[in-house]
Amino acid sequence: MNQDIHVVVEHLRGQVADITYVALAAARGLAAGSGGSLAAVLLGHNDEGLAGDLGADRVLYIDDPALADFNPEHYAGALTELISADPPRCVLFGDTSMGAETAGILSARLDLPLVSRCRSVDTANGALSFVSQICGGKILVEGALPEPVSLVTMVPGHYQPEEGRGAVAPEVIQTSISPRVAGRVTFNAYLEPAVGDIDISSVSVLVAVGRGIANEDNVEMAEELAEALGGAVCGSRPVVDQGWLPTTRMVGKSGKRVKPDVYLALGISGAPEHVEGMSGSELTIAVNTDVGAPIFDVAQYGSDVDLLDLLPVLIEQVQAAKEG
Amino acid sequence: MNIVVPVKLVPDLVEDLEIDESGITLDTSWLRLILNEVDEHALEQALLLKEAHGGTASVISLDGEGVDDVLFSSAAKGVDHLIKLTGLEFGDDLNNHAVARLYGAIVERLEPELVLIGVQAHNDLDGSLGPLLAEYVGMPYVGYVSGITVTDGKCRVLKEYPGGLIAEMDVVLPAVLGVQAAEAPPRYVAISRIRQAMKTVSLDEQAAADPDSGGGPTIDSMFKPETGERATMIAGDEEEVAAKIVDLLGELGKV
Secondary structure (H helix, E strand, O other): OOOOOEEOOEEEEOOOHHHHHHOOOOOOOHHHHHOOOOEEEEEEOOHHHHHOOOOOOEEEEEEEEOOOOOHHHHHHHHHHHHHHHOOOOEEEEEOOOOOOHHHHHHHHHHHOOEEEEEEEEEEEOOOOEEEEEEEHHHHHHHHHHOOOEEEEEEEOOOOOHEEEEEOOEEEEEEEEOOOOOOOEOOOOOOOOOOOOOOOOOHOOOEEEOOOOOOOOOHHHHHHHHHHHOOOOEOOOOOHOOOOOOOHHEEOOOOEEEOOOOEEEEEEEOOHHHHHHHHHHOEEEEEOOOOOOHHHHHHOOEOOOOOOHHHHHHHHHHHHHHHHH | OEEEEEEOOOOOOOOOEEEEOOOEEOOOOOOOOOEEEHHHHHHHHHHHHHHHHOOEEEEEEEOOOOOHHHHHHHHHOOOEEEEEEEEOOOOOOOOHHHHHHHHHHHHHHHOOOOOEEEEOOOOOOOHHHHHHHHHHHOOOEEEEEEEEEOOEEEEEEEOOHHHHHEEEEEEOOOEEEEEOOOOOOOOOHHHHHHHHHHHHHOOEEOOOOOOOOOOOOOOOOEOOOOOOOOOEEEEOOOOHHEEEEEEEHHOOOOO
């Protein structure tokens, strides 16, 4: 048992994910409070090159062909050995497609408490604490990070990734751990994202529709508005899952990240998973009948009129302004 | 192929959420619970696989307000076996570790080839149910799945990564898969068919074991986020709001 803080590095096809730098930034404060050191845990195969800009005191590197691409079984297997051999005070992951399941499997397997969706972690007098966001960001929860060992998954938003990058390449320590491979999960291949008619990440005006658009026919009105503005329509997950828009138009955690000049959010509540993909927009105008919707925390301008009443009027006025 | 879908009911975020006097939990007196959205997708995917390969689909839920409606509606969609754990309810301060253990005990008895579960719920505080459940029953887990093909004792899954990238993986059965999206939108079922299911289908009620919440954090306080800089709300009816939006677009040279 020691007081070190570990951050499990998330990487995909040769690139470290931003959430890893966010977790490193969070972990730096924890390590200062716990009195331990900060180690980045890198799992991969021939991936030492990824260690260079990790803002950690050292990098614990586990190299194995079975870790060449993410595999929840192999990641959990290798981390089981690492954590069991010398348990640190905390292990941080991204609350992501890779991190969430690895942390969950380890929590049940090693009987270690797991705190998910942490947006910040803190320390006071050596006591480590967390703030998690639940209910789509409408509720925050605070508590102590359980002793002696806690697993933590981090969501983006509170720390800047730049804070988690190091100016000097940290020492890389190659471990002798190899994952015990049960062979139940096999990685085959990556399938590239579908190429759509329009790349929404390069469009300057986006008309974004969410659940509030109510049905497929109304999406046509949004199309009409986007056309009048010389922009494109995109949407949040529920709209895409309904089949009203192709997946190439999805903005958010598992969709595209966009930074348009104008993001017109229609009937979008602003769940953290969506905001992650659009928070870099220059100007966001949100229309939602729920005045408490988190999207109004992101938008500069907002209205609670019914978007279905607004759309025809707005189309008309935009067309008139263009003609005038 | 036998498939089990364990479900979770969660607060409807359209409603105002209030924190109760204890300051560490939501006020449940006015709380409306709905089926976790991605559980709807897990259920739909189970029905699609059942239709393609035969077998049975079962749904497991804890008790609680609205649970019977969820169960009968899934029966109307084609689910064969409705299991309700009685004696404990959603909202009873049960964390996901506790629910995963309770559901795990049922899954072990049912011995399914596949467990499909929503990849996450918005009120998960101690991880999502899927990987916990998988580990408790000794099955492999892959989450963020948006496509499943089953052949010869294994399944090929599509796992989502950020930016639309997909990883194709093979998983040996039996397995637990965390579903992000079904291959078709969740089907609609008419209320008349749900009413009919209420008359013809019976609930398999089983008493829940004593819950074990080990593995989650203790909540010291719960609060609403401080509203930082909120959006400037545009006053007026839709004509005035549209005019203001056109002004803003005009300032950026977009109209």
